[in-house]
Amino acid sequence: SALNRPDGWSVTSNMLRRIWRVLTAILVVLVGAVLLWGAAGLLMNAGPWGAPPRGQMVEVDGRQMRIVCEGTRAPGQPLVVFEAGAYSGAADFGWLQPEVAKFARTCSYDRAGIGWSDTTGGPRNPGALADDLQRLLTAAGEAGPYVLVGHSMAGLLTRAFLVSHPDEVKGLVLIDAADPKAIELPGVQVWIDRYRAIAQASAAASSFGLIKPLGFAYANRIGLPEGPALREKQRMFGHPRHLRAAATEIAQTTTGRERLDGVDALIADIPVAAITAGPASPPGVNAWQDAQQRAGRISRQGLVLNVDGATHTSILGPVHGGQVVDAVRTVLERAALPLDPADSAR
Secondary structure (H helix, E strand, O other): OOOHHHHHHHHHHHHHHHHHHHHHHHHHHHHHHHHHHHHHHHHHHHOOOOOOOOEEEEEOOOOOEEEEEEEEOOOOOOEEEEEEOOOHHHHHHHHOHHHOOOOEEEEEOOOOOOOOOOOOOOOHHHHHHHHHHHHHHHHHHHOOOOOEEEOOOOOHHHHHHHHHHOOOOEEEEEEOOOOOOOOOOOOOOHHHHHHHHHHHHHHHHOOOOOOOHHHHOOOOOOOOOOHHHHHHHHOOOHHHHHHHHHHHHOOOOOOHHHHHHOOOHHHHHEEEEEEEEOOOOOOOHHHHHHHHHHHHHHOEEEEEEEOOOOOHHHHHHOOOHHHHHHHHHHHHHHHHHOHHHHHHHO
């Protein structure tokens, strides 16, 4: 057996070398694929942003912000202001806004660092974002009162705006939106922490072009039709500046929550539509959905609606968004101001 040992070692050594060559080849292929993927992403991100496909740029505190306003304002009618969720801007309302603009004056916008709006070094918690929105509307000449339409994370932002400007907000439409009380639910803080970590990792990966190519599959989960808004979504998706700004917002989502103290009393006095997406659950079964619908039950002119076949994103698009449009119309009608006699005489 001692004489056979060198042959055995030789066979084993040859096998190990083959395995090493195969593993090395696989590693080279994987590294090459990642490099090509990243290079493709960097090329897709390259180039100037240029003028936004829709809307206008407005100066706010020495920086430029993009706002998109459409439609005509009837006498006594509030302005409808759309507030997007995380990672999002005016493009998310590329189907909803034109539909609402058929019967109201509407505005959507890109928050600082999102889409076409310049970045800012200031805080990005809900209170700061609400203050930024007010400055933008003032600079754009879009006066209140307002009906705020908020999706997802914007459930917190619209409430912060309501607390800061209670006399200016005449109604809320909350679309599958976050509720401050939901943050206190068991397990939610763990989910928020994970979401923050994912946002930070995505922002870092985007600097190497690794997120941008995913846009072919994920940039249009809303179902926007072909047109300027869809092109905006595709341009924004996976862009490093955009993702860094979104990650900063997400990191500060729950900071300054004390600013929302007393918001329920304000909600009780204005018309509110609380709209949820996905399979409906009886009260008490789905704590998250119950929290999302809470504002509609608190309001003395509240409306609670569930769109059973919708997802968190498709509820903004043409397949399921019609019920959102109807809800906005209902809140507008309930929020309409008494006409001045001079207006009614015209």
